[in-house]
Amino acid sequence: MNNASSRKECPRCGAELKGGEDKCPSCGRPMILGGADGQAVGPVEKPVNCPVCKLPIYKAKIAGREMLHCAECEGSAYPRDTLMKMQALEKKIIDISAEERDYRRPPFFEKREKPPFLICPFCGKKMAVKKLGQMQADMCTECKALWLDAGKEKHINDILGAYKMSIMNASGNSGGRRERR
Numbered sequence: 001m002n003n004a005s006s007r008k009e010c011p012r013c014g015a016e017l018k019g020g021e022d023k024c025p026s027c028g029r030p031m032i033l034g035g036a037d038g039q040a041v042g043p044v045e046k047p048v049n050c051p052v053c054k055l056p057i058y059k060a061k062i063a064g065r066e067m068l069h070c071a072e073c074e075g076s077a078y079p080r081d082t083l084m085k086m087q088a089l090e091k092k093i094i095d096i097s098a099e100e101r102d103y104r105r106p107p108f109f110e111k112r113e114k115p116p117f118l119i120c121p122f123c124g125k126k127m128a129v130k131k132l133g134q135m136q137a138d139m140c141t142e143c144k145a146l147w148l149d150a151g152k153e154k155h156i157n158d159i160l161g162a163y164k165m166s167i168m169n170a171s172g173n174s175g176g177r178r179e180r181r
Contacts, residue, residue: 050075051118051127051138051147061095062086062153068121069096074150077121080143084164088157120145132162139163144170 008017015024050057050070057077060069063086068077076094118127118138125142132139135155138147144167148156 048121051077051121052114052149057121058097060097062093062156067094069094071096076148076153078146078148079122080145080167083146083160084167086156086160088160094153114149118147120147130166132159132166135159137163139166 009015017024047056048068049055050073052075053070053072055070055072057068057070060067060076062076062078062082065082065085066079067082070076119125120127120140120143122145123140123143125140127138127140127145127147129136130139135152135158137149137152137159139145146159146163148159152159
């Protein structure tokens with residue numbers, strides 16, 4: 001039996017999950033128990049709220065890749081993996097879920113102003129405003145997810161190149177060619 005294929009990892013921090021743990025030993029994220037011998041089989045899925053409106057945010061897809069979209073403020077959140085796999089010339093239309101199409105504004109809801117900083121809907125860490133090309137967007141300081149306010153998703157191709165360069169520069173990879181010896 002290949003032990004590497006049966007290894008479970010926390011989707012938030014990547015720590016190895018062992019049997020019998022009801023939360024990740026590294027970051028504390030609650031886990032579902034139920035595998036063989038009561039092993040952790042994955043994260044507890046709980047509703048995620050929009051970092052701006054604080055209302056539930058829905059799973060959606062763009063160019064066939066997962067992201068989150070708020071029906072109220074129409075902002076959208078993109079995990080790092082989705083952005084790194086996107087190509088600049090791909091058609092990028094947000095495909096919202098049936099659940100989001102059925103969204104109805106809660107009674108007595110008052111539209112909120114954007115808070116001074118956002119909390120990442122993927123990992124729960126603070127996001128910082130970052131200039132990407134000619135646009136500003138909120139980027140998570142931990143998992144590098146990106147939040148785009150309403151209307152900015154139309155400019156994602158302009159943002160994509162600058163985003164990828166900032167990720168590569170942060171990881172120490174300049175993107176240049178290696179010298180041959």
